[in-house]
Amino acid sequence: xxxxxxxxxxxxxxxxxxxxxxxxxxxxxxxxxxxxxxxxxxxxxxxxxxxxxxxxxxxxxxxxxxxxxxxxxxxxxxxxxxxxxxxxxxxxxxxxxxxxxxxxxxxxxxxxxxxxxxxxxxxxxxxxxxxxxxxxxxxxxxxxxxxxxxxxxxxxxxx
Numbered sequence: 532x533x534x535x536x537x538x539x540x541x542x543x544x545x546x547x548x549x550x551x552x553x554x555x556x557x558x559x560x561x562x563x564x565x566x567x568x569x570x571x572x573x574x575x576x577x578x579x580x581x582x583x584x585x586x587x588x589x590x591x592x593x594x595x596x597x598x599x600x601x602x603x604x605x606x607x608x609x610x611x612x613x614x615x616x617x618x619x620x621x622x623x624x625x626x627x628x629x630x631x632x633x634x635x636x637x638x639x640x641x642x643x644x645x646x647x648x649x650x651x652x653x654x655x656x657x658x659x660x661x662x663x664x665x666x667x668x669x670x671x672x673x674x675x676x677x678x679x680x681x682x683x684x685x686x687x688x689x690x
Contacts, residue, residue, distance in 0.1 A: 548606060548608070548609070549606070558593060558612050558613060558615050559589075559593070561617075562589050562615075562617055563586075565617050565620065566582060566585055566586070566589075566617075566620060569620040569621060569623075569624070570582050572624075573624045577669055577670065577671045577672065577675055578624060578626075578669065579624065579626075579628075579629050579656075579658045579667045579669050580623055580624040580667070581623040581624070581628055581629070581660050581662075581667065582623065583660070583663070583665055584623055584660060584662055584663055584665075585620060585623045587663070589617070592615065593612070593615065596611055596612060596615060597611075597612065599611075600612070627661075628660060628661055628662065629658040629659065629660060629661065629667065630658065630659050630661060631656060631657070631658055632657045632658060632659050632666070633656075633657045634654055634655075634656050634657075635654065635655045635656075635657070636651050636653075636654055637651065637652050637653045637654060637655055637670065638650065638651060638652070639651075639652045651673055652672070652673055653670055653671055653672045653673045653675075653676060654670070654671045654673070654676045655668055655669070655670055655671075656668070656669045656670075656671055
């Protein structure tokens with residue numbers, strides 16, 4: 532009596548459309564993988580990239596495609612969702628998309644001749660997205676910052 536008793540049958544094609552395979556790659560997973568590749572290029576270049584807006588725009592597009600598919604067919608077809616293209620993700624790293632809010636020096640303590648000394652290692656540049664207003668912070672090493680903005684010169688006060 533310990534045997535599994537149940538009804539086993541092969542699902543119809545209509546039933547299979549509602550199934551989703553566990554562990555299967557979803558459109559969101561594919562998008563996040565592609566987004567990470569593009570974002571890494573900007574991170575390595577110490578430039579701002581608006582990944583938050585990219586995610587929001589993707590979710591909006593996915594919802595619109597799902598709504599239209601449901602309106603046409605009564606259910607969301609997997610082929611409609613899986614055929615989603617990711618357009619040009621580089622536009623989320625365009626410099627015109629951001630405004631610079633602040634430029635702060637990053638200090639790191641180092642031991643120089645048995646003395647703990649603060650040295651500037653780079654700059655944290657804080658940007659604000661012009662579209663949705665969220666903040667993005669980018670660390671720029673000192674060498675690259677001097678290359679972009681020139682060396683800081685000390686201003687002598689005249690008495």
